[in-house]
Amino acid sequence: MTSNEYIDSSVQKGGIPGFPGCIEHTSAITQLIREAKINHGDLTVVWLDLANAYGSVPHQLIFKALEHYHIPEHIQTIVKSYFSNIRLRFTVGEITTSWQALEKGIVTGCTISVILFVMGMNLIIKAADRETRGPKTSSGVRLPPNRGFMDDLTITTTTHVQARWIISALEATVGWARMKFKPGKSRCLILKRGKVTRRFKLSIQQEEIPTIVDNPIKCLGKWFDASLNDSRNIKRLQTQVEEGLRKIDKTGLPGKFKSWIYQHGLLPRLTWPLTLYEVTTTTVEALERKINKCLRRWLGVPPSFTSVGLYSTTAKLQLPISSLVEEFKVAKARLVMTVRDSKDEKIRNAGIETRTGRKWSASSAVQEAESRLRHSDIVGTTCIGRQGLGTTQVQRWGTADTVSRRKMVQDNIRKMEEEIRKAKMVEMGAQGAWTRWETTERRLTWSDIWKLEPCRIQFLLRSVYDVLPTPTNLHRWGMTETPNCSLCDRPGNLAHVLSSCNTALTQGRYTWRHNKVLRELADTLEKERQKKRRCMKQQPYINFVRSGEAGSKATAHQRGILDGAQNWEMRVDLGQRLAFPEVVQTNLRPDILLWSQQGKRMIMIELTVPWEERCQEAYERKREKYANLADDVRAKGWCVWVMPVEMGCRGFPAQSMWRMFAAVGIRGKDRRAAVQRLATTAEKSSSWLWWRREDKSWKPSIDGQ
Secondary structure: OOOOOOOOOOOEOOOOOOOOHHHHHHHHHHHHHHHHHHOOOOEEEEEEEEOOHHHHOEHHHHHHHHHHOOOOHHHHHHHHHHHHHOEEOOEEOOEEOOOEEOOEOOOOOOHHHHHHHHHHHHHHHHOOOOOOOOOEOOOOOEOOOEEEEOOEEEEEEOOHHHHHHHHHHHHHHHHHOOOOEOHHHOEEEEEEOOEEOOOOOOEEOOEEOOEOOOOOEEEOOEEEOOOOOOHHHHHHHHHHHHHHHHHHHOOOOOHHHHHHHHHHHHHHHHHHHHHHOOOOHHHHHHHHHHHHHHHHHHHOOOOOOOOHHHHOOOOOEEOOOOOHHHHHHHHHHHHHHHHHOOOOHHHHOOOOOOOOOOOOOHHHHHHHHHHHHHHHHHHOOOOOOOOOOOOOOOOOOOOOOHHHHHHHHHHHHHHHHHHHHHHHHHHOOOOOHHHHOOEOOEEOOHHHHHHOOHHHHHHHHHHHOOOOOOHHHHHHOOOOOOOEOOOOOOEOOHHHHHHHOHHHHHHOHHHHHHHHHHHHHHHHHHHHHOOOOOOOOOOOOOOOOOOOOOOOOOOOOOOOHHHHOOOEEEEEOOOOOOOOOOOOOOOOOOOEEEEEOOOOEEEEEEEEOOOHHHHHHHHHHHHHHOHHHHHHHHHOOOEEEEEEEEEOOOOOEEHHHHHHHHHHOOOHHHHHHHHHHHHHHHHHHHHHHHHOOOOOOOOOOHHHO
């Protein structure tokens, strides 16, 4: 039917693939009302409601539509047999009715019924097309006077007289089809010289159609009222946000579950009104500030905690929470591209505007995103680090289709928002200190958050953004007279408390944390050491493949250092003093020592749990410390690997940790799990040190020695 143009997609968009009918219909009506108001023009809009359309559409209307649109006779026979023999029964409580014949209406959930219903409605709508022409937009495009989305009918004409002609034609056709309108649920809007008037009345089935002056109407997800703008809709949106946050706050659930309800319950409900209504960016930012206030309280962070910490997608610590402002901008950019690239030529050329206020323009943002994407096509695919040419494949703007381009623009809008957040964090001294870290990022999922106790969530967020009540912060906030540490009487900032206090170091607090992480690392390496592996004494043979021929596929096996020898032994500097093998004489004690006497291979691993900003410094220091020892062992004919590794005291691993695991043969999911366990151990240990920071004495637990 669409190929033969039996259905005009400019008029009926319901049930037709490839047409976002709700957005296009509401955008077109909104544009017509806006232009009539600004240009002091005339416009009449009528929203008609059919009484129980799905349940009352006669089967004879469907059969007539099949015949009218020249559907093959054998298909008509199948459809008629289907509707003649279908039987239904209903269950209410413990009572079930007998089987009943479907005498009229369509069945909900039946895929072909949707198509048949659209065919029947198309007969009704097309009967009124010849009565008059539709209104013309400022861009010179004349829109159709009738438009439908399944059973929702809307009439748009320049004058109320034209609307009466169409209503009369529709009334006759609907009566012929043995269906009825609901005048009480229908609405009308008549504009004269840009202003709403009640001088003229419209009626259907001998009943007056109410005006939206007294009775606003919600059509395809958008409210229309006599104000001719979205001021009431914006107030309704603000109330929805406030009521939603209040209901979530009163659930009595822990804060992390309240945050999850906001992300998956309230935020998706706000996306649609943010897309349709003319909401300014300033209004959305005000709504986000209310949301931020609740999220901070639920996650246990102070009001001074930056909103970047809640929404950043490139920060060292990332939460699975979306920004309302970002979702608003993405939705508006999607709306701009949906209307601009519509398959409906009339919608595409109607000059429909997407207004977002003066602070940010959706159309300008889309143009900037497209310009950046075209520029990236010119630059090409860039390699990062040690990547080879062609390692990464990206979607290019020049070869992308409409759907892919829309997604690329949305991703670029998100990228621009993240750039704004990063620029904001660089300007912040204390809370933006993580921008100077050389560690890898840590991304928390909802599964991770559900497993964390509230105190751990608070410590992790507060410590990363330095808003814990340290002596320095308390003094800065005017809550204490001195900023000094209670143990050593030196300035007690967070770096001092967690990694630099001489008294804490002398008491063994940092050693206790180091040993906790070291024990976890040793357990992981011991499991890898005990695995049975086949010794590869020579490099695998590589077959030569001639031009035009296909090489034989082999199972890829990434070898590690442990695969190069057998009979590995391991010693860990825990519990008792580590004794270096009798290869050379030395007083140095690496934290973990792996060696194979048979293969003459040795791995020295030195763990450090430093302040995150000092990871690179610790790496250079430990590598220099064991450089001479490694040279002495190599002089004995051994192969030696010195691997200093760092795990930040707040649970952020350095790149050296990832490289070490890959070098010994732990890769993929196993490596991610191992690093996650080490990060959790370091973070939990530092959290315990923080809670015990005021204790004058220190007695480590037995398993932490």
